[in-house]
Amino acid sequence: xxxxxxxVSFGTTYPDTRQKNIAAITRQVRALYPDAVVEEAVSSxxxxxxxKKREHIEAKSPTEALESMKKQGVTHVAVFPTHVIDGIExxxxxxxxxxxxxxFEQIAVADALLAKPQDYEDVAKAxxxxxxxxxxxxxxxxxxxxxxxxxDASYAMMEQSxxxxxxxxxxxxxxxxxxxxxxxxxRMKSGLQSRQNGKVLLTPFMLVAGDHANNDMAGDxxxxxxxxxxxxxxxxxxxxxxxxxxxxxxxxxVEHAKAAVDSLAK
Numbered sequence: 334x335x336x337x338x339x340x341v342s343f344g345t346t347y348p349d350t351r352q353k354n355i356a357a358i359t360r361q362v363r364a365l366y367p368d369a370v371v372e373e374a375v376s377s378x379x380x381x382x383x384x385k386k387r388e389h390i391e392a393k394s395p396t397e398a399l400e401s402m403k404k405q406g407v408t409h410v411a412v413f414p415t416h417v418i419d420g421i422e423x424x425x426x427x428x429x430x431x432x433x434x435x436x437f438e439q440i441a442v443a444d445a446l447l448a449k450p451q452d453y454e455d456v457a458k459a460x461x462x463x464x465x466x467x468x469x470x471x472x473x474x475x476x477x478x479x480x481x482x483x484x485d486a487s488y489a490m491m492e493q494s495x496x497x498x499x500x501x502x503x504x505x506x507x508x509x510x511x512x513x514x515x516x517x518x519x520r521m522k523s524g525l526q527s528r529q530n531g532k533v534l535l536t537p538f539m540l541v542a543g544d545h546a547n548n549d550m551a552g553d554x555x556x557x558x559x560x561x562x563x564x565x566x567x568x569x570x571x572x573x574x575x576x577x578x579x580x581x582x583x584x585x586x587v588e589h590a591k592a593a594v595d596s597l598a599k
Contacts, residue, residue: 336597337370337407338362341395341426342415344380345543348388354541354577358415361587370407374398376422395426399433408438411593415540415586416445420484443593446586447487453494459581461499467572468534472502474517475538476550476558479510488512505538508545514558518565533562536572546573
């Protein structure tokens with residue numbers, strides 16, 4: 334029996350933030366399972382190509398990593414996605430794992446960060462306890478990626494869980510989902526609390542603080558969330574930090590990985 338863990342992320346072209354989150358989670362997994370084969374994969378072709386061109390890093394795709402494990406004689410694989418929601422990327426990963434079911438004695442896929450009802454409560458607690466000192470009394474606006482997949486509903490559920498736990502004014506909008514930043518501003522304008530409080534804090538609800546966080550959220554160009562809020566009359570503070578940089582969130586990801594590894598035959 335030869336166990337392996339495949340850590341799969343969408344990836345990022347920002348090396349610094351990669352070290353603070355994806356690499357940090359990977360180090361924890363390696364420390365937990367020193368006898369297992371641990372491979373990393375980047376699901377985004379664009380990110381893999383950029384890493385090769387800019388950093389001379391040959392990142393594997395999930396399929397390439399599974400092929401590598403097969404050649405190494407691995408028999409049992411736990412696939413560990415660092416995806417926040419169970420959306421398009423996560424389903425593609427599940428399909429790739431399913432195609433390799435016959436190549437190994439057993440293959441298990443860990444849950445995305447938000448998969449079960451308890452996950453929302455756990456993330457709400459971990460996130461708010463990590464942010465509350467910086468948020469203070471101001472409304473908190475989180476930037477989710479969003480998706481055309483039905484899992485886009487996860488963001489509204491997460492907002493509800495955060496509000497229930499924190500008892501604070503919190504909103505989640507998305508870059509590519511159904512809830513836009515304009516929707517959030519309209520909700521805020523219609524609420525008594527926000528009309529009296531002209532300051533807001535913006536931060537990503539994404540694993541890494543990459544292009545979306547640096548440009549779409551915190552950028553000074555017209556159309557960014559920062560400038561959109563400023564044009565609406567708010568004073569904006571941007572906290573450019575990915576979820577994966579927060580130790581309590583890292584622990585939740587690792588717990589999901591452990592559950593997948595533990596499900597493998599002893």
